Amino acid sequence: MxxxxxxxxxxxxxxxxxxxxxxxxxxxxxxxxxxxxxxxxxxxxxxxxxxxxxxxxxxxxxxxxxxxxxxxxxxxxxxxxxxxxxxxxxxxxxxxxxxxxxxxxxxxxxxxxxxxxxxxxxxxxxxxxxxxxxxxxxxxxxxxxxxxxxxxxxxxxxxxxxxxxxxxxxxxxxxxxxxxxxxxxxxxxxxxxxxxxxxxxxxxxxxxxxxxxxxxxxxxxxxxxxxxDAGGNDGVPPPAQGYAGNIPPQTAYEWWQKGDAVLVDVRSDAEREWVGFIPGAANVVWKQWPGMKMNADFDEQIRQAVPPGKKAVMLCRSGARSAHAARRATELGIESYNILEGFEGDPDENGQRGNRGGWRQRGLPWRQG
The missing domain is CATH 3.60.15.10 (Ribonuclease Z/Hydroxyacylglutathione hydrolase-like)
Structure with a gap:
């Protein structure tokens, strides 16, 4: 080889x-x-x-x-x-x-x-x-x-x-x-x-x-x-005080299915194509390549995606970008939550996700991109 x-x-x-x-x-x-x-x-x-x-x-x-x-x-x-x-x-x-x-x-x-x-x-x-x-x-x-x-x-x-x-x-x-x-x-x-x-x-x-x-x-x-210089370094998630709270994937799914919340996938378009997507989720990109630049239309798109009176539950790959998106949506007057572990979870040093896992590892609905 x-x-x-x-x-x-x-x-x-x-x-x-x-x-x-x-x-x-x-x-x-x-x-x-x-x-x-x-x-x-x-x-x-x-x-x-x-x-x-x-x-x-x-x-x-x-x-x-x-x-x-x-x-x-x-x-x-x-x-x-x-x-x-x-x-x-x-x-x-x-x-x-x-x-x-x-x-x-x-x-x-x-x-x-x-x-x-x-x-x-x-x-x-x-x-x-x-x-x-x-x-x-x-x-x-x-x-x-x-x-x-x-x-x-x-x-x-x-x-x-x-x-x-x-x-x-x-x-x-x-x-x-x-x-x-x-x-x-x-x-x-x-x-x-x-x-x-x-x-x-x-x-x-x-x-x-x-x-x-x-x-x-x-x-x-x-x-x-x-x-x-492109605003790409997110660092760690902001504190929970910046939005309504952190919730596990199962809770987010239950709220979404009951109609109490809108599931908002903030990953990039290419990421959903490569890794997988969630049918029925609202796709509102937080940052997009090249350079992971801020989505200039995020404010307008999130307002359109989440009707008045409904909560927003934010999802990214591992729960970092979605925390930032949840904080911004909260600043816009939307009750927003961050989904812990995101779509894929945060693996340990051996590449294993154990029992915590993200949306996909919990067996919640998704499809290959």
């Missing part, structure tokens, strides 16, 4: 799509926001369900589409624990395993390019991010970088892999696609045959200009690609 290697010309970034052909489940590594439509199209064409969006580190040269893939395709996000990407659902540690179908991706903590950088092993392949490039390596002069740590990560962790392991880097600027551990041991100009002191001097003498998008990309990537 070979990974699907995708390329972003603007940043020379490689994105990798891995799939279990039998289960039709997939995982993506280092996706790029400007290539979102391309990646979604490939998933559709191949009939794949994206279950993980994974970062090797917080990038400085492009903005990730991780949050967009979570909303569009229902993927969970994962990132190295040491990178401070607080919006990632799973904070990865050395040795952690992510599963998709019957496949497993294993995390290796390889600090140096950044303090939290990770590489990922799948079958006979290693996805090296900016830690190890073809005939080179990532820079170490900013973002908590350390030449000494990078040397040890390459020589003690990556070079301990079998020589035939295929190396898939996050970047290449010379139209090369892959290498092997054995080849890099023998020929890598920065590392092969070099002592720690020699390597540190090479890195100290590079004097590279800072990445063009550094000031824009790093803050956005610490929020899984949610840009602060």
């Amino acid at each position: 070979t990974p699907i290697q995708l390329f972003d010309p603007a940043s020379s970034t490689y994105t990798y799509l891995l799939a279990d052909a039998a289960a039709r489940e997939a995982l993506i590594i280092d996706p790029v926001d400007e290539q979102l439509e391309r990646d979604l199209a490939i998933l559709r064409e191949r009939g794949l369900k994206l279950v993980w969006s994974v970062e090797t580190h917080a990038h400085a040269d492009h903005i990730t589409s991780a949050a967009a893939l979570a909303e569009h395709a229902g993927a969970r996000t994962a990132a190295p624990q040491g990178c401070n990407i607080g919006t990632a659902a799973v904070q990865l540690r050395h040795g952690d395993v992510l599963r998709f179908g019957g496949e497993e991706l294993r995390a290796l903590h390889t600090p140096g390019h950044t303090a939290g950088s990770m590489c990922f092993v799948w079958r006979g392949n290693v996805f090296t991010g900016d830690t190890l490039l073809i005939n080179g390596c990532g820079r170490t002069d900013f973002q908590s970088g350390s030449a000494a740590q990078l040397y040890r990560s390459i020589t003690e962790i990556l070079f301990a892999l079998p020589d035939e392991t295929v190396v898939w880097p996050a970047h290449d600027y010379n139209e090369r696609s892959c290498s092997t551990i054995g080849q890099e041991k023998r020929t890598n100009a920065r590392v092969a045959g070099k002592s720690l002191a020699e390597f540190v001097k090479i890195m100290d003498d590079l004097n590279l200009p800072k990445p063009r998008r550094l000031d824009e990309a790093v803050p956005a990537n610490l929020s899984s690609g949610l840009r602060h």
